[in-house]
Amino acid sequence: MTMERIRLAVTDLSLVVLVGATGSGKSTFARRHFAPTEVLSSDFCRGLVADDENDQSASGDAFDVLHYIAGKRLAAGRRTVVDATNVQSDSRKQLIELAKRHDVLPLAIVLDVPEEVCAERNAARADRAGLPRRVIQRHQRELRRSVKHLEREGFRKVHVLRGVAEIDRAEIVTERRYNDLRHLSGPFDIVGDIHGCASELETLLGKLGYVDGAHPEGRTAVFVGDLVDRGPDSPGVLRRVMSMVANGTALCVPGNHENKLGRYLRGRGVQHTHGLAETIAQLQAEDARDPDFRARVREFVDGLVSHYVLDGGKLVVCHAGLPEKYHGRTSGRVRSHALYGDTTGETDEFGLPVRYPWAEDYRGRAAVVYGHTPVPTATWLNNTICLDTGAVFGGRLTALRWPERELVDVPAERVWYEPAKPLRTDAPGGHDGRPLDLGDVHGRRVVETRHAGRVTVREENAAAALEVMSRFAADPRLVPYLPPTMAPTATSRREGYLEHPEEAFAQYRADGVGRVVCEEKHMGSRAVVLVCKDADAARARFGVDGPTGALYTRTGRPFLDDAALTDEVLARVRAAVGAAGLWRDLATDWLLLDAELMPWSLKAGGLLRTQYAAVGAAARAVFPGALAALEAAAARGVGGVGIQDLLDKQRQRAADASSFTDAYRRYCWPTDGLDGVHLAPFQILAARGRSLAALPHDEQLALLDRMVEHDGTGLLRTTRRLYVDTGDEESVRAGVDWWLEMTGRGGEGMVVKPAGALARDGRGRLVQPGIKCRGREYLRIVYGPEYTRPENLARLRDRSLGHKRSLAVREYALGLEALDRLADGEPLWRVHEAVFAVLALESEPVDPRL
Structure with a gap:
């Protein structure tokens, strides 16, 4: 006749304390019912500190080790079984305190075995053959005194197994915690x-x-x-x-x-x-x-x-x-x-x-x-x-x-009970929250993001960002987002090219992204537009009195020095949003847009004058005279073949300099107020209660096309686009041809993005949100007039993109986090934790030409 099993319920996360005299079979019981990693033996710990499991003089240190390891396991959420006699209340008290310290249940399993059995088992072990009988007797007395008090001591459950037969019939049943x-x-x-x-x-x-x-x-x-x-x-x-x-x-x-x-x-x-x-x-x-x-x-x-x-x-x-x-x-x-x-x-x-x-x-x-x-x-x-x-x-x-x-x-149907204090935001995360604080951004920071886990900001980068944010940035209440940097396409090996769209398509294909959108890269500067329906909306969500939005750069600085001009831009955008019906269709009274503001000279006039125009002016001043002198010398036959080679080289240099001047001049045209100024929005980032960053790009661009269509002022410009199937050779060829045609007419290039947005690769990691592929002539502005020469291209092709790509994904994740927090109505300091981190990462050392 098979005896019925004795089921012992043991919680999955608990501190299980075995209680029994020496020789009662605790170690055997532990090996039979628990995983080896779950069991901590006092004998084993004694051996660790004294090289002898029976050296009782090492017991104090051994239990220190046991308690330390048990604490680490419990802190990590792992069930732990203590294999020791535990017949004394003082030893059990320490274990109960350990369980309380880690907020787990202490459970006791008592092995009550007759003295004779314990003595026989000890006699059979060479290492305990000489153990005095009185030790077993003392353990038995202490056990008898303890059993009835174990629950009062703090053990949540006590299982008592009396005799060898009950121990053999015992079965451990792991049960879930109630919570x-x-x-x-x-x-x-x-x-x-x-x-x-x-x-x-x-x-x-x-x-x-x-x-x-x-x-x-x-x-x-x-x-x-x-x-x-x-x-x-x-x-x-x-x-x-x-x-x-x-x-x-x-x-x-x-x-x-x-x-x-x-x-x-x-x-x-x-x-x-x-x-x-x-x-x-x-x-x-x-x-x-x-x-x-x-x-x-x-x-x-x-x-x-x-x-x-x-x-x-x-x-x-x-x-x-x-x-x-x-x-x-x-x-x-x-x-x-x-x-x-x-x-x-x-x-x-x-x-x-x-x-x-x-x-x-x-x-x-x-x-x-x-x-x-x-x-x-x-x-x-x-x-x-x-x-x-x-x-x-x-x-x-x-x-x-x-x-x-x-x-x-x-x-509520009415006020049923008068509150002791006014109903307002006192809990963390309330609408108003608390003011911005230096402690939120000072020093090394780790920002938890929903899409890419933890992003670390180094202390030195935080200090650089703090300088920019505190001295030059717009009102932080109106800067809820900063756009991420963008990595260029992998370096091309095609003759005469440093960047080519084939590499961008190949990268997304390797990442498992089948459909991409190629968006025209406008000849301007990145701008973020926050536009509110009216002053009441700006006051209700962003806590500002007066401004109805903001127009700022990718580092958070006001884009235009003229506040009246900024207000006019916002007014025109606001009118277009209203005429397009987007306030209604998106159920919002504010919108956050990512855009390009043209011309480039509107923001970079000083850079153009001091850097680019100076190069062009120097070339125009030097090359005509130099070429005339060389041509005259060649005509007279001075210098033979060498003078002709020098003349050809200088003619090529002059042509490169002219191409350089033509390249940057395309980004410059005169403006008067907003005459000649254009804004090309390419993404709606957020609206009231919603982050729209995950909205597919075709839907994004369709909404923006409606805005452009309903703009009666000429300010807004459409972002041209082409969709490409990365796995289809004909589609990829069409994408390359589109890029060649656009850049051949002097266009800057294009940005290739996953059509579905928020794309991930086969390992679940965010892929690049966009890869820029700049035109051959535009890159003269970046790398210099003569960068297309074979010897220069060979040197420039050795460029490291790993850091830039990592930076782009980290900043992208932080931007998404800022948008999610903004849409969730979180307070300013929470939104700005992610915004500030984007700005801080921008100060990481990376080749600015990338």
């Missing part, structure tokens, strides 16, 4: 603090698509707590939420108000303040209609888990927010933070505790959704969002759709 629901992927609708607003809850659930507490598409509601107190119908809220949880259509975490209500229902002494008195009165009215309701509420509240980790670890839901180190952990400290948050120890002018802004320091990969601290508007901050928008105080009841990250809310 570990990573296997549930949703989709979810996460609802903020309700506070007894039952009618608003029903309205919100209806707006989310729920019918009688269930969603026809199988979505799951998740409640962040504070269901009760202050509002008109806490029992109604409880009844709805309890029913949904029981039916499996909802999850719920406790708020501090549920915690207090639970203590009241258990008969504890609590003050009837902060809305509890209203809930008690409402429950008393329920007693006559439903005598069992209180008991069900108490059972429900007692069963709530402090927080949940959901969707493969990408989502954490709790009441008051939770730093990453507490995610999935289980301790009183974790529960306290999840219920109440953390405070600075100070009180504000209303006598309320000042909350510690944990979200400002949050850099975790999981999104944390919480409530607790009322804010006027739910906004993202460091991948966290507070959904308590003060419904009971007359605000709104808000839900977050996950994974869509879409906010849905309904207004």
